[in-house]
Every structure is written in structure tokens, then in C-alpha cells.
Amino acid sequence: MSDLFQEQLQALRAQSLHRKLREIGSAQGSEIEVVGRHLVNFSSNDYLGLANDPLLKKAAIAAIENFGVGAGASRLVSGTQSPHVALEVAIAKWKRAPAALAFSSGYAAAVGTLPALASKRDVIFLDKLSHASLVDGARLSGATVRVFPHNHLGKLESHLEWAQREMPDARRIVVTEAVFSMDGDQAPLGELVELKKRFDAILLLDEAHAVGVLGPHGRGLAAELGLERQVDVQMGTLSKALGVSGGYICGSRSLIDWLTNRARSFIFTTAPPPALAAAATAAIEFLGTAEGEERRLTLWKRIVRLLEKLPAAPTTSSRTKSAIIPWIVGDEQRALDLARSLQQEGLLVPAIRYPTVARGAARLRITVSAAHTEAQIVQLGDTLRRLAVSDYGPVAAERRSSGVGT
Numbered sequence: 001m002s003d004l005f006q007e008q009l010q011a012l013r014a015q016s017l018h019r020k021l022r023e024i025g026s027a028q029g030s031e032i033e034v035v036g037r038h039l040v041n042f043s044s045n046d047y048l049g050l051a052n053d054p055l056l057k058k059a060a061i062a063a064i065e066n067f068g069v070g071a072g073a074s075r076l077v078s079g080t081q082s083p084h085v086a087l088e089v090a091i092a093k094w095k096r097a098p099a100a101l102a103f104s105s106g107y108a109a110a111v112g113t114l115p116a117l118a119s120k121r122d123v124i125f126l127d128k129l130s131h132a133s134l135v136d137g138a139r140l141s142g143a144t145v146r147v148f149p150h151n152h153l154g155k156l157e158s159h160l161e162w163a164q165r166e167m168p169d170a171r172r173i174v175v176t177e178a179v180f181s182m183d184g185d186q187a188p189l190g191e192l193v194e195l196k197k198r199f200d201a202i203l204l205l206d207e208a209h210a211v212g213v214l215g216p217h218g219r220g221l222a223a224e225l226g227l228e229r230q231v232d233v234q235m236g237t238l239s240k241a242l243g244v245s246g247g248y249i250c251g252s253r254s255l256i257d258w259l260t261n262r263a264r265s266f267i268f269t270t271a272p273p274p275a276l277a278a279a280a281t282a283a284i285e286f287l288g289t290a291e292g293e294e295r296r297l298t299l300w301k302r303i304v305r306l307l308e309k310l311p312a313a314p315t316t317s318s319r320t321k322s323a324i325i326p327w328i329v330g331d332e333q334r335a336l337d338l339a340r341s342l343q344q345e346g347l348l349v350p351a352i353r354y355p356t357v358a359r360g361a362a363r364l365r366i367t368v369s370a371a372h373t374e375a376q377i378v379q380l381g382d383t384l385r386r387l388a389v390s391d392y393g394p395v396a397a398e399r400r401s402s403g404v405g406t
């Protein structure tokens, strides 16, 4: 047995695809301790610096005092404590939706919701760069899955036409992300809404990297574009900009009632600890304040500053408009080497490889936070430019132009 794994692990190493865990000896923040060294952290999704915020910690501690640590049962049995209810009320109010349902994670929200919405008689249309949780949810549903090239409206339209013609009774569900997790670009939401209306489809939008970052009070991309009511199923996570843990779905009351009855990842698991629900509620309330909005605007100042420092960043798309800035390298080993060089300079920027991104599309994934100082942003910009240009730039550029890199 163990020899079999050794062989497989060796194969991963040979392709520069082996991964291992890194122990972080501190709370999340703009600086973290990695095996005894302090590094400036450009690797987390804690976009607003809320993961270690006193306001959230206070809310969590108070909930532990009043409600204990464990929820003790699943939500439908006796695990729905007052903090869970308060969280769902807060999400619905913040997102201006009729109702909301909280899950243990964004992953659980996706793998529970898609099989509740679609069965093997139905069709799910999935953007090629959709997060693994959406891919897994689509597969688990047993529905016919049609993948369209990233943000390709023409291909999506022809898939929809095909489904309307060949499977006229099937439910049609379009699934995409507001901000793509490894590319940082946005979905063309206005056009997607037009298509979904024309073909009488349901639209599920995963706002994991958009909430807290885009839209008034961080309500996301749909809110920024005034399209909240056109998105049938709004999905998001409480674990990124909101700094806590958990996922949510919001939409109509009947949708939420249906998921409460049918989403297996909601039903067959213990309710999340009440302290996490209380902390997430505190995060949502903070986003609604003037101070919260100011924090979000600070994030945008930092993003704009970094983009100024990296005018020629080899990103994947001109639609990059988020706190995620990919620096496409192409070759897996080269991406690891560049990440290692940055780490030697005190900067933690992760190299992202297959299977998180396509083979040969390895990259540095830079994430900006409101917690970064301007000096930290400048340091990253200067260092990355120096390292990439001197050691990696020409080769990376050559690979990209030959179509290998992206």
C-alpha cells in the first residue's frame, strides 16, 4: 500500500506538483509568522483584515460565554441557536434578499445547493474557471454539465440553444462566479442576466471573492451593477473578506425553504459553532457602517497602488478588477522558484499550480488587503518587478506569447 503512494507522490514531485502544509505561528494579518520567520502576507483572502479584528473576536467570545462552543446537533434537530438565526437575518438584510441560509462553508453551500436545484433530467452550464466546489456540486447533482470557455457568452448561448432544443423540459441552471478566484477577473454579469432571461434559466452567482470588496457596503458585484434581483441564487462565503468561516445562499423564501429541506450538506452535519455565526454577524454589521465602507475604500487604494507599481503585470485578463492579482508564470517550477525568491525577501506570495489552475498556467496569486500598509505594497511591487524582470520576465513572456503560459 504505502509503496503505491510513494510512487504516486514521486510522480507529483517530478512534475513540481507536490504540495505540503506550512505552519503559521500567528494570527492572520498583513504580517504572519511562517516557521519562525515574519513575512509580509500577500497570500490570504482576508481582504479587509477582519480575521483578527477585535470587534469580531469580542462577538465570538460573548457567544461562547452565552451559547458554549459546540452547537451539539444538526440545524434541523436542535442545533439552530439564536446566533445562527441572527446571522441569517443579517445576511438577508445586508444582501437585500428575502431570505438566507448559512452553511458550514462555501464549499458545503455549493455541494449542497446544486444537487438540490438540479437532477439528472436537468442541465447545468458551468464557466470553465469555476471553483472546484461548483464543479463538484454540479457533478454530484447528476445533471448534464455543459462547460463553456471562461466568460464566453457566445458558447454559453449555443449551449443554451442546444439544451432548449434537445432537452426542452430540463431545468437550465447557469453557474458562474462574480470574481474568479485564481484570475481576479469579473463575470460579464449584465450580459449573463440577459441570456438567462432569454432562455428562461436560473442563475447561480458565487460571490466568494466579491463580497466585502465590490458594491456598496461590500454587497458584491450584483449589487454594484444593480442586478441583485436578477440573480436567482446568490452564493457567498463568510470566510474570505468577512474574516470568519462559513458559506451562505440567499434568494427567495421558497428557495431557502427548499434548501433547508433538500441540501444534504446543510442537513446532515452539525450546525457551525455559534461563536462563528456571531463573529460573521459582527463582520456584516461592520460592513454596513461608515467605518466599514472606509475600510473597503482603503483596500481599493492599496489595489490601485499595486497596479500602478506593476503596469506590465502578466495578468490573464483586462477584466481584473478585484483584490486578486495573478502574475502568470506558466511553468510550475518557475512559479515555485519565483515564490521562493520573494520569500527570501520577506514576502509571502503563493505559487498556484495544477490542479487549482490548468497545467502550464502556474502563477503567483497576489492578494491585497486593507490591512497592508502602503509601504508593504510598494515593497512588493519593487521586489517583484526586479525579480521577474531580471530572472524570469523574458522567458515567461516568451512562453506566454507561444500560448503555453495561459
Ligand SMILES: *Cc1c(COP(=O)(O)O)cnc(C)c1O
Binding pocket: 105, 106, 107, 108, 110, 131, 133, 177, 181, 206, 208, 209, 237, 238, 239, 245, 246, 247
Ligand atoms: C473559497 C471559495 C469557495 C469555498 O468557500 P469556503 O468558505 O472557503 O469553503 C467557493 N467558491 C469560490 C469561488 C471560492 O473562492
